[in-house]
Amino acid sequence: MAFGAPRIEYKSKAQMAVMHQSGLILDEALKAVVAAASPGVTTGELDALFAELLAKAGATSNFLGYHGYPGTICTSVNEEVVHGIPGPRRLAAGDVLSIDGGAIIDGWHSDSARTVIVGGPSAEDPEDRRLSDVTEEAMWRGIAAMARGKYVGDIGDGIEDYVDARPGKRLGILEDYVGHGIGTAMHMAPDVLNYRSKHRGPKLKAGLCLAIEPMLVRGGLDTITLEDDWTVVTADGARAAHWEHSVAVHDGGIWVLTAPDGGASRLAPLGVVPVPLS
Ligand code: MF3
Ligand code: CO
Numbered sequence: 214m215a216f217g218a219p220r221i222e223y224k225s226k227a228q229m230a231v232m233h234q235s236g237l238i239l240d241e242a243l244k245a246v247v248a249a250a251s252p253g254v255t256t257g258e259l260d261a262l263f264a265e266l267l268a269k270a271g272a273t274s275n276f277l278g279y280h281g282y283p284g285t286i287c288t289s290v291n292e293e294v295v296h297g298i299p300g301p302r303r304l305a306a307g308d309v310l311s312i313d314g315g316a317i318i319d320g321w322h323s324d325s326a327r328t329v330i331v332g333g334p335s336a337e338d339p340e341d342r343r344l345s346d347v348t349e350e351a352m353w354r355g356i357a358a359m360a361r362g363k364y365v366g367d368i369g370d371g372i373e374d375y376v377d378a379r380p381g382k383r384l385g386i387l388e389d390y391v392g393h394g395i396g397t398a399m400h401m402a403p404d405v406l407n408y409r410s411k412h413r414g415p416k417l418k419a420g421l422c423l424a425i426e427p428m429l430v431r432g433g434l435d436t437i438t439l440e441d442d443w444t445v446v447t448a449d450g451a452r453a454a455h456w457e458h459s460v461a462v463h464d465g466g467i468w469v470l471t472a473p474d475g476g477a478s479r480l481a482p483l484g485v486v487p488v489p490l491s
Contacts, residue, residue: 219401219402220402221394221401221402221403221415221421222394222396222397222401222402223418223419223420223421224396224420224421224422224461225420226463226464226490226491228321228396229420229422229461229463229468229470229490230490230491231318231319231321232318232321232322232323232395232396232422232459232461232470233461233468233470233490234318234321235272235316235317235318235321235322235323235470236316236323236325236459236469236470236471236472237471237473238266238267238270238271238272238316238318238323239267239272239314239315239316239323239324239325239471240325240471240472240473241266241270242262242263242266242267242270242314242316243263243312243314243325243327245262245263245266246259246262246263246286246312246314247312247327247329249262250304250310250312250329250331251304251331251332252303252304252305252306252331252332252336253303253304254303254304255299255300255301255302255303255304256288256290256297256299256300256302256304256310257299257300257301257302259286259288259299259312260284260285260286260288260299263285263286263314264277264285267285267316270316271318272316272317272318273316273317274315274316274317275315275316275317275322275324275399276313276314276315276399279399282296282298282443283298284298284299285314286299286312286313286314287299287311287312287313287314287326287443288302288310288311288312289310289311289313289444289445289453289455290302290304290308290309290310290311291308291309291452291453292446292447292450292451292452292453293311293444293445293446293453294311294387294390294428294430294436294445294446294447294453294455295311295313295390295428295445295453295455296313296443296444296445297311297443297444298441298443298444304331305331305332306331306332306336307330307331307332307336307337307338307341308330308331308332309328309329309330309331309341309344309345309452309453309454310328310329310330310331311326311327311328311453311454311455312326312327312328312329313325313326313455313457314326315399320397321396321397322395322396322397322398322399322459323395323459323470323471324395324399324424324426324457324459324471325424325457325458325459325471326426326455326456326457327349327456327457328345328348328349328454328455328456329345330342330345340431341431341452341454343381343384344384344429344430344431344452344453344454345454345456347375347376347379347384347429347454348384348427348428348429348454348455348456349454349456350375351372351375351376351386351407351427351429351456352372352425352426352427352456352457352458353476353479353480353483354371354372354374354375354483355368355369355371355372355392355405355407355425355427356368356425356458356460356467356469356476356480356485357371357480357483357484357485358370358371358372359371359417359423359425359460359462359467360466360467360480360485360487361485362417363416363417364413364414364415364416364417365403365405365413365414365415365416365417365421365423366406366410366412366413366414367413367417368392368405368406368407368423368425369405369406369407369408369409369410370409372386372407372408372427373386373407373408373409376429384429384430384431385429385430385431385432385433385434386407386408386427386428386429386434387407387427387428387429387430387434387436387453388406388407388408388434389434389436389445390426390428390436390445391404391405391406391407391426392404392405392406392407392423392424392425392426392427392457393405393423393424394421394422394423394424395422395423395424395459396422399424403415403423405423405424405425405426407426407427407428417462418462419462419463419464420462420463421461421462422459422460422461422462422470423459423460423462424457424458424459424460425457425458425460426455426456426457426458427455427456428453428454428455429453429454430447430451430452430453431451431452431453432447432449432450432451432452433447433448433449433451435447435448435449436448457471458470458471458472458476459471460476461490463488463490465488466486466487466488467485467487467488468487468488468489468490469487474487475487475488475489
């Protein structure tokens, strides 16, 4: 371990159960935002809906005010990769929209993102569909690697192996932004790379909670942050997708804290059976 590496916060099962409560509220709110994301709706309206649902459920937002961030979700459209600020922009059919949100219950954080293509199947570019689907499955491969692996670095291996094995033009895995530990804060040690690295990182062991969040692009890996100091776009204007779940390791196995079934349905084909926290 490097000198000065920030310490990892290991959680008890009871603490992870509260994170799961936060994650379930987050999942419900994200589902509602996905359902509302149709042509003509503004990203600001989606933010207002999400904020209302969190409040109704008794949760607070970890995004709002984070380093001055002005929203409760990030809405990143097309060439915007992450941290797009909700506002007056009206969604159009065929837009690739990544929605990233978080919640806090009793001080315990959750963080999750999903990508949708506005207007449904008839509006989508097949290459955008592939972009989102590969990013989503890459996230699940990363989660499966977390269940089976020994080191945090195994997650990036699982993600990159999957992306490499896709037929057709290889999608790019962004390197400028990575996943992270999560618990009493949204962003904690350790970093979770979405690609292979010789640095294996810390051991995967009980009490570790990680946000796994691959960001894939149809073009090059270079990104630019816009004048608003938040919105990250691809330098070449190619479209991006982003999927994220918060995942716990406990003494019995793993549990996806931001999925109602703990990830069971998407992990079954990968031979991984998530184990409930209680
Ligand atoms: N939740 C994002 C991530 O996945 C970070 C959002 S930062 C905010 O790590 F300021 F926009 F909230
Ligand atoms: Co995150």
